[in-house]
Amino acid sequence: MDKELLGIKVVRKMISLISTGVYRPERKLPAERKLCEQLGVSRGTLRQGLADLDSMGVVKIVPRSGIYIKKYSDKKLPKGILPPNFKNISLHDIVNARKIIEIPAVALACEKAGKDKIAILKNHIIKMEQSIDDLPEFLKYDMLFHQTVVSASENKVLVTAFESISEYLKYSQVYTSVHEGEEEKAMKYHKKIYAAIKNKQKKAGVKILANHLNDILESVKS
Amino acid sequence: MDKELLGIKVVRKMISLISTGVYRPERKLPAERKLCEQLGVSRGTLRQGLADLDSMGVVKIVPRSGIYIKKYSDKKLPKGILPPNFKNISLHDIVNARKIIEIPAVALACEKAGKDKIAILKNHIIKMEQSIDDLPEFLKYDMLFHQTVVSASENKVLVTAFESISEYLKYSQVYTSVHEGEEEKAMKYHKKIYAAIKNKQKKAGVKILANHLNDILESVKS
DNA sequence: GCAATCTGGTACAATTAATATACCAGAAAT
DNA sequence: ATTTCTGGTATATTAATTGTACCAGATTGC
Structure with missing residues (x-):
């Protein structure tokens, strides 16, 4: 039974926050120190999750500037994928x-x-x-x-x-x-x-x- | 964001196994050493989950005998047991x-x-x-x-x-x-x-x- | 211009969860 | 009587997470 790493929970939570419009594409996310407080995790764990989101192309981390949500990230999200039988509905x-x-x-x-x-x-x-x-x-x-x-x-x-x-x-x-x-x-x-x-x-x-x-x-x- | 303890996953898995009829009420569970191998967790973690299940009244642990699945009297579904995305159900x-x-x-x-x-x-x-x-x-x-x-x-x-x-x-x-x-x-x-x-x-x-x-x-x- | 403050990047000790291992004592089977 | 089962317990180890501290470039306010 795999241990659930907190980092992937951060990934899920962030995707959820983006997909519900709390954070919006092209905009900057709150600073890491604010974000980890909001999500209730340590900064190290948050950064671990953010690194995953970066490699997935959902966000772009810019040193000494901030973390930006990529423009079309919606379409890459699992939830953004339409059910296959959509047209029959x-x-x-x-x-x-x-x-x-x-x-x-x-x-x-x-x-x-x-x-x-x-x-x-x-x-x-x-x-x-x-x-x-x-x-x-x-x-x-x-x-x-x-x-x-x-x-x-x-x-x-x-x-x-x-x-x-x-x-x-x-x-x-x-x-x-x-x-x-x-x-x-x-x-x-x-x-x-x-x-x-x-x-x-x-x-x-x-x-x-x-x-x-x-x-x-x-x-x-x- | 709460850390997902493995013990809770054990609880969920056991409830799932009971609900799907793999293990049945009034019967004895496999021995701890077999169980933790089947679930893929260490014995300590398994025992932690079993202790929770015991305190919930789902199973009864009998020293030097075995672990028995109780008939349910308590209908409450304790918090933190269900899948992580939908807690408190x-x-x-x-x-x-x-x-x-x-x-x-x-x-x-x-x-x-x-x-x-x-x-x-x-x-x-x-x-x-x-x-x-x-x-x-x-x-x-x-x-x-x-x-x-x-x-x-x-x-x-x-x-x-x-x-x-x-x-x-x-x-x-x-x-x-x-x-x-x-x-x-x-x-x-x-x-x-x-x-x-x-x-x-x-x-x-x-x-x-x-x-x-x-x-x-x-x-x-x- | 300058200093204070912001940003992400990094390092490290302390805490906690989970593992692996060993052993105990009663019970049951051989 | 001995081996083997059972749950109960203790402990050292590994790994995840936290908390704290500091760095260096960029930005803001005065």
């Missing part, structure tokens, strides 16, 4: 699966969401509003909002299930079907869902999300 | 996630299951009956049955989501159908689900599965 199935998972999740979220998750939800809404003229950005925070809702259910198994299909969501036409003018509508839905979770209004939250996803389902049927 | 969460995904899936399966999937389901039931005295085989086909049910929903996104949590199902199996004599009960339940899907009795299928998972959920609450 219908939008209808994607939205239906979302309904099945997200609706119970929002019900749980209304019961269990903590202040931290509520704060994150609010932040995502703010970011959505700020990037309402930048569709890729808008959709990114749309996505993060929904992931946070599932996360707020405090059921990590459900989170795992949802994460596994988030690639479908990302690359599907669902988001490109949010045409101009649809952003305002999406904003209203998200704000209502946020309010329902914050005020623990379970029935309202379920109803709003169901309507939201049904709207998407309608726009998909064509 | 409770059995409650696992069963809840199963409910959320499998119940809509069986409803869809009753609507959409084709002859091919029905044939596969029947085959899994036959294999389960044939291997009723071979627990690892039995649980294997038990698992395949559930995956086929979700697959019969004809929603590939849902299948992906379910596959991503199937690793956790075996942990829930530890506490459910692993005991001797439970196999017959599981058989009856699977046969009823199969009949409901075959005869497209949506409400019946949902009810049977919901009752079963609610039973498990109830026994878990303690």
Whole structure:
């Protein structure tokens, strides 16, 4: 049985942080001394993981300057690889699966969401509003909002299930079907869902999300 | 970031081996010197893991006799046992996630299951009956049955989501159908689900599965 | 311009986890 | 009665991780 070296945990964590947009391509990472504090490892261990990420081409370490996330690192990440059967999947199935998972999740979220998750939800809404003229950005925070809702259910198994299909969501036409003018509508839905979770209004939250996803389902049927 | 102690991996591995029926409740485990060779760890590390399993009530260590797998009375899944990426997962969460995904899936399966999937389901039931005295085989086909049910929903996104949590199902199996004599009960339940899907009795299928998972959920609450 | 501060690169002792080895004592098999 | 099994224990060794310290180039503030 192999011992799990901390260095590879750092690699995994960093990939996760990059893929979720916490750290963004072309940008500089926090200094090593800050990073190792944030990740809760010693600097030596962090550097071990960073060296791996460097050799994988995910980051570039520049002496006396900083550590930079490479531009197209997303495509090299394991999670960035589309499932092979992607093209055989219908939008209808994607939205239906979302309904099945997200609706119970929002019900749980209304019961269990903590202040931290509520704060994150609010932040995502703010970011959505700020990037309402930048569709890729808008959709990114749309996505993060929904992931946070599932996360707020405090059921990590459900989170795992949802994460596994988030690639479908990302690359599907669902988001490109949010045409101009649809952003305002999406904003209203998200704000209502946020309010329902914050005020623990379970029935309202379920109803709003169901309507939201049904709207998407309608726009998909064509 | 917590260091992953090998002892915890031993605990996980042992639970996995018990849940897959390699080792069965009320029976004696191989001697420590054999076990640590099989698991690929030193005896000290193995004993550390076994001590945890003992304090959790999973096994009972009897000096100068052996290590015996206990029947579970404590349904709690202790922290830090499950795979490193998803810590603090409770059995409650696992069963809840199963409910959320499998119940809509069986409803869809009753609507959409084709002859091919029905044939596969029947085959899994036959294999389960044939291997009723071979627990690892039995649980294997038990698992395949559930995956086929979700697959019969004809929603590939849902299948992906379910596959991503199937690793956790075996942990829930530890506490459910692993005991001797439970196999017959599981058989009856699977046969009823199969009949409901075959005869497209949506409400019946949902009810049977919901009752079963609610039973498990109830026994878990303690 | 200069000094303080930042950056990654490096070295080394202390701590901790895991291994390998040996031996003990009771129990069971031969 | 002796060999061989069992878990319990002790210890030296190896390796991973931490913590601390310092280096040298680059940047920032005054």
